[in-house]
Amino acid sequence: MSMALYAGSTRTSETVKGRLTRHSFSFGPHYDPANLGFGPLVCHNDDLLDPATGYAEHPHSELEIVTWVLEGALVHTDSTGASHVVEAGRAQVLSAGSGIRHSEVADRSSGRCRFVQAWLVPSAAGTEPSYVLGEAPPPASGLVEVAGGSGLPIGTAGARLMVARLAAGQAVALPDDPRHHVFAATGAVDLGEHSLRGGDAVRLTDEGGQQVRATEPTELLVWSFAT
Template sequence: MRGGHIREDIGMTVALYAGSDRSSETVKGRLTRHSFSFGPHYDPANLGFGPLVCHNDDVLDPGGAEVAGYAEHPHSELEIVTWVLEGALVHTDSTGASHVVEAGRAQVLSAGSGIRHSEVADPASGRCRFVQAWLAPSASGTTPSYVIGEAPSSEADGLVDVVGGRGLPLGTDGARLLVARLGRGRSVALPDDPAQHVFAATGAVDLGGVALRAGDAVRLTDEPARTVRAEEPTELLVWSFSRQP
């Protein structure tokens, strides 16, 4: 069965969360879909997965008179990871960082003891879509910081560490974000870690008999390494954790 907030358990350690079940919020020029309990969309059964406490899918349309996105606001004690799927996002923060983050690039904002930032669509690039994750940091009271990078460059790269591991530095121990761009029929093996959050941002995949369409996610706990096969061109985002949630 697809639907509901605990959606489908397969083998006791695989939980499928349909994208159509995500709560959503529409503001002028912005549509946000939440994978976890967020703000007024409170769900005590879905507060997070290990250190992952937020996984939002945002679409910004800069076509109107309003600035599309998030005006300046504060954060503290969070690792905020953004992966841009389409268009470009303009990031500015109180560390002095100011960047246009284009599709295929990631940014990590370590809020630490406190930071302010804004994120809005780049009007020159049109519609912007990005996925943003918040994670609990391993240490508190750290100095805020910002870093930006990109990967993978092609589908031949397979599943690549973008944040954590061999990717951009992250202040959450044992967590990493991997991304793959897969052509139809292409397969990749998931990491051999005890917990993973697998999100089909676009396209459709088969994960050992579990079908994921765009917007769907699977949470794996204490599972053997599995293979993901793309049924159509797909952008796959995988959060992998070295410890069980």
């Protein structure tokens, strides 16, 4: 059993014109052999984009790419023909499969855009690329599955992304799975002996059932893995 805090202040970052990206794992030039991933999760980036800036068209393959928009809106286009504006409070899943190209740019009319994007290793290689956009999650007092489980389909077996919007004093219990990645996107929470502020994460192994309690209004993102 383990529970390790990864403070947001320790994350590596990249700044280019109009974009700030904070990396939770080894990424690009920020290579760290001790931090290559957590279970099937190999990337967990936090991006802040000025309007009309972001990522021009580029390729991916053999990844499940899950995006949750926290603020503003993100314009997504890809080589499957999908073209959507993804507003705050919605998830998208891009299954790169055997190969896909896509672009992601902050919507010009919606102000700055902040989104968290995770990359996961798929359970099967060589699949047909696909894209799916979720609706805004219904109001709920607990964790809402937005990808995997009852949410959008993911090609990584046993992976679920859950989101909770908590008022101060509200708490949620982590599912009884063997592995969790808990990220305080905004606000502050207490988890075990750790206090998380916005941008902090905790990685848990064999610690299912733990209570996460908000100490101020918080948007919480939880990845849960069955293996």
